[in-house]
Amino acid sequence: MNSSYLDTIDMSPWAGREDPEADSLRWHQVIEPLKPSAAPGVALVGFACDAGVARNRGRIGAAKGPRALRQALAPLAWHRQAPAHDAGDIACHGDDDMEAAQARLAERVAELMGQGHLPIVLGGGHEVAFGSWSGLARHLEDGDGPVPTVGIINFDAHFDLRDPAQVRSSGTPFAQIADACEARGWPFRYACLGVSRAANTRALFSRAAELDVLVREDHEITPARLERLGDELDAFIGQCDLVYLTLDIDVLPACEAPGVSAPAAHGVPLALLEPLLTRVRDSGKLALVDLAELNPDVDIDQRTARAAARLIHHLTLNG
Numbered sequence: 001m002n003s004s005y006l007d008t009i010d011m012s013p014w015a016g017r018e019d020p021e022a023d024s025l026r027w028h029q030v031i032e033p034l035k036p037s038a039a040p041g042v043a044l045v046g047f048a049c050d051a052g053v054a055r056n057r058g059r060i061g062a063a064k065g066p067r068a069l070r071q072a073l074a075p076l077a078w079h080r081q082a083p084a085h086d087a088g089d090i091a092c093h094g095d096d097d098m099e100a101a102q103a104r105l106a107e108r109v110a111e112l113m114g115q116g117h118l119p120i121v122l123g124g125g126h127e128v129a130f131g132s133w134s135g136l137a138r139h140l141e142d143g144d145g146p147v148p149t150v151g152i153i154n155f156d157a158h159f160d161l162r163d164p165a166q167v168r169s170s171g172t173p174f175a176q177i178a179d180a181c182e183a184r185g186w187p188f189r190y191a192c193l194g195v196s197r198a199a200n201t202r203a204l205f206s207r208a209a210e211l212d213v214l215v216r217e218d219h220e221i222t223p224a225r226l227e228r229l230g231d232e233l234d235a236f237i238g239q240c241d242l243v244y245l246t247l248d249i250d251v252l253p254a255c256e257a258p259g260v261s262a263p264a265a266h267g268v269p270l271a272l273l274e275p276l277l278t279r280v281r282d283s284g285k286l287a288l289v290d291l292a293e294l295n296p297d298v299d300i301d302q303r304t305a306r307a308a309a310r311l312i313h314h315l316t317l318n319g
C-alpha cells in the first residue's frame with residue numbers, strides 16, 4: 001500500500017466563514033486530512049485531469065475542478081455525524097499520463113474502500129469514471145466469495161459510450177467499463193439519466209440499446225413523472241448489490257451549470273435531480289461516487305462549483 005501521499009495533502013482550499021454561535025460548524029472546520037487509522041466516513045479524492053476532455057476535443061479546464069469543488073464545499077453547513085476525510089489529489093501530467101493517472105486513481109479508490117470509507121472522487125473530466133470503476137473492481141476482486149453485481153447510475157446529458165477503439169477519452173468511460181465487465185464475465189448494468197437526444201448520435205443510442213442501458217432523456221424528467229422515475233431507479237438498484245453513482249455536472253441546464261465543457265441547453269434542473277439522488281443515497285447500496293466535468297475556467301460566479309458542492313452535500317447528509 002502506498003500511503004506516502006498522506007503527508008502532502010493540501011488543505012488550503014478548506015477555508016471559509018466561522019460562526020461564533022454553538023453548533024454552527026461548516027465543512028472546512030470538520031474535514032481532516034486522511035490518517036491511516038481514520039474512522040470510516042466519506043473520503044474525498046481529487047482527480048486533477050482533463051486529458052480525456054482534450055482528446056474528446058472539448059474545452060479543457062476540468063483539471064482545476066477538484067480545488068474549485070473543495071472551495072465551494074468548504075463553507076457549507078455541516079450536518080453529518082460520521083467524519084469526512086480529504087484523501088488528496090491524483091494529478092495527471094499530460095496526455096501521455098492519462099491511463100496511468102486512471103490507474104493511480106483506481107489504486108487510491110481501492111485502498112479507501114478497503115479502509116471502509118465511501119470514496120467521493122472530485123473530477124476532472126469524465127475519464128475519471130474509468131479510474132473510479134477500476135478501483136471499485138479491484139476492491140471487489142480482492143474480497144472473498146462471489147463478486148457483487150454493480151449498478152452504474154450516471155446522471156449525464158451524454159452516454160459517454162463512444163467507441164474506445166478510436167480514442168480513449170472523456171466520451172468513452174462506460175464503453176471501456178462495458179468491455180472490462182465482458183472480459184471478467186461480469187454483467188454490465190448501466191443507467192444513464194438526463195440524456196440529450198440532440199447531443200448523442202444514433203450510433204450512441206444504438207450502443208446503449210445493445211448494452212441494455214436504462215435510458216431516460218432530459219425531457220422525460222419532469223415534476224409529474226418524478227415519483228415514477230424514482231420507482232424505476234429503485235427497481236434498477238434492486239437488481240444490483242452495490243451502486244456506483246457518477247454525476248456529470250453537465251446534466252444540469254446551462255443556466256445552473258455553465259462551467260462545463262459541453263453545457264446543456266435543456267438539462268435536468270437541480271430541483272428534479274436532487275430527489276432522484278435521494279433515492280440512490282438512501283438505498284443503502286451506495287459504494288462509490290464521483291463528480292465530473294466541473295470546469296472553473298468557464299464558470300460564472302462559481303455557479304457550477306456551488307451546484308456541484310450542493311450535490312455532494314446532499315449525497316452525504318445521511319452519514
Ligand SMILES: N=CN[C@@H](CCC(=O)O)C(=O)O
Binds near residue numbers: 126162261
Ligand atoms: N464527456 C463528454 N462527453 C460528450 C461531449 C460532447 C460535446 O463535446 O459536445 C461526448 O463525448 O458526447
Ligand SMILES: [Mn+2]
Binds near residue numbers: 156248
Ligand atoms: Mn456530459
Ligand SMILES: [Mn+2]
Binds near residue numbers: 126156158160248292
Ligand atoms: Mn459525461
